[in-house]
Amino acid sequence: MNTVLPRIAARNLLRQKKRTVLLAGAIAFGIMIVTLINGFAGSFIKNVSENFAYLMGGHVFVSGSEYTASGKRISVIRDDSVIMQALSDSGEKWSSLQKTSETSATLIFESKSIRQNLTGVDLAHSAMLKERLALIKGSWDNLAWPNAIIISQSVAKKLNVLPGDTVVAQFQTITGQNNVGEFRVAAITVDSSFVGAMMTYVQLDYLNSLIGLGKNEYMSLGIMLEKLDRSGAFANSLYTSMKGMGLQLFDRSTKQQESGSTTPFQSMIREQNNETWTGTKYRVYTIDDVLAQAKQIVVALDTASVAILIVLFAIVMIGISNTFRMAMYERIREIGTMRAVGVQRTEIRSMFLYEALFLALAGAVAGIILALIAMTIASLINFDAQSPVFLILKAGHLSFYLPPLRALGNILIIAVLTLVAVYAPANAAAKMPPAEALRTVK
């Protein structure tokens, strides 16, 4: 292979440094923007899903709904034996189950208070808690206390409490009455996961008794799977299995088509709001159902990035095309000389295309490097525990994931667009009759 033409092409790029830097800079800037968007979109759904799974205690959920005598709708699973049967009949595998009840409460210690969501679980037997939580103060043994409460480091700091201290909680029962309860701080957890900092855990039985639920009752069953991407299939077979056992269920499958862009979760909620029933009616849903809109955001971001790429580069390409036309006239005598000495037409064209390709690659690689640097810097920022963007964060930081294929695809798009932009001037240079090129004096 003849390497002298690519070599000349590369050196020609360095001849007009300012011009080259400008064009490569424009390409780099565009690629950087697009890469940042891609990087953000790439980690967005993953972070949101993981954070939600942790926050909600599962990948697939079953919850029950019923009306009280006074007509208030409450969330409760009174008897889960049928659900458990349906679960084992479904033939699916899961890694852990977690029964939870929840209430929003104000925790008070001495003169300080903080609003927290209390999640009631079986503290001593929760596999998920043992796996996820890292204690910095207190001990796992304390979790046997009937009124144990596990708080995060940041909550402990706000309330200024230590293990053994007793905090008071103000909250409402399921029927809407005000109530108070005393909790004893059993352990303080590291705010490692960002969502972890938000979680406050108490004993399920104790919480139930305070909010008006009976023993063995709870609000929602969280099912952790080995793999997040199995959740849809899992939920579908559990749904079928529960339906088969004669339970009342909110429809889970066909709603999407009917109501346009709404998610299965939204249509379940809508259905629930529009009808009344007697007894308990169940809902089976997944993290993905809840996050379907977040997924739409990712698709929108990726689509936008491609649109930006094309619009930005339509502009850049006009510049590149004009610059190469100029370069061709500047070097017309060189072209004539090369042709005289024995360089073929097609080789002249290739030489300009090589130059364009090198420019595009240099710009694109620089752009990706700049984006990676920007991502690294952005991910060093530590967000506050109360930050409203916490769901897109990973352990309190922005995180980015750039799918390598997407980066390669972007480079490819730029390379192709640049070659297209330069093809006409390169071809004109190649077609120039040598005598005419040599006669030209600049």
Add this chain to the structure above:
Amino acid sequence: MPIIQLRNVKKDYFLGKVIVPAVKGVSFSIERGDFVSIAGPSGSGKSTILNMIGLIDIPTSGEVIIDGKNTNGLSDQELTRFRHEVLGFIFQSFNLIPVLNVWENIEFPLLLGNTRLPKNEWKNWIDFLIGEVGLGEWRTHKPNELSGGQRQRVAIARALVTKPSIVLADEPTANLDSATGEQIIDLMKKINREIQTTFIFSTHDAKIVNIADHIIRLRDGAIIENRRNGEDIIDEGAIVASVED
């Protein structure tokens, strides 16, 4: 057999609707190994004729026969290959490739086409040529670091590197002072004697014309004198024309 034959070659340029007859039907032959001068005032058609011999321009009519091969009707690709294999070029304004250094400029033609010398032979040959043109100390310099005379020496080495049968030089001294110009012509003459390459150079400088073995003098696109080794050559075009009459 002559290495070059032109038979009733005409070249018209079209400037809009105006036809400019740059070469008006010339015929001549050039013998292998000769040192040939094409002389004439500016605008007399020297460049046009050299370009047609050099296969970088095509006659409007007539035939250009090089090394026994009629070049009429060859494709651009074939002409390019032919130029690469048979011809070397020296230009008035040197025309080196600015991004290549002296050594690379001379090597450049060897990197084209399909034939390849063994690397070792090739290197020795370039070194020999650099020595011949006296630029041993300058091999890694870029063209813009050289004087005009030095650049033209690089161009001479480049023209010779493919061992062409013919070297064409269109006013090689026009951009040089007269002393340097004479050195360049002397160098070309020396190489012509040493390696028997046919040299054809054009000039409008009467002083250097006479170094040539064969002088073709032009005026207004026609030959007014064709003299080889002191003897006039009868206008071959006139013979062709009279036979055709």
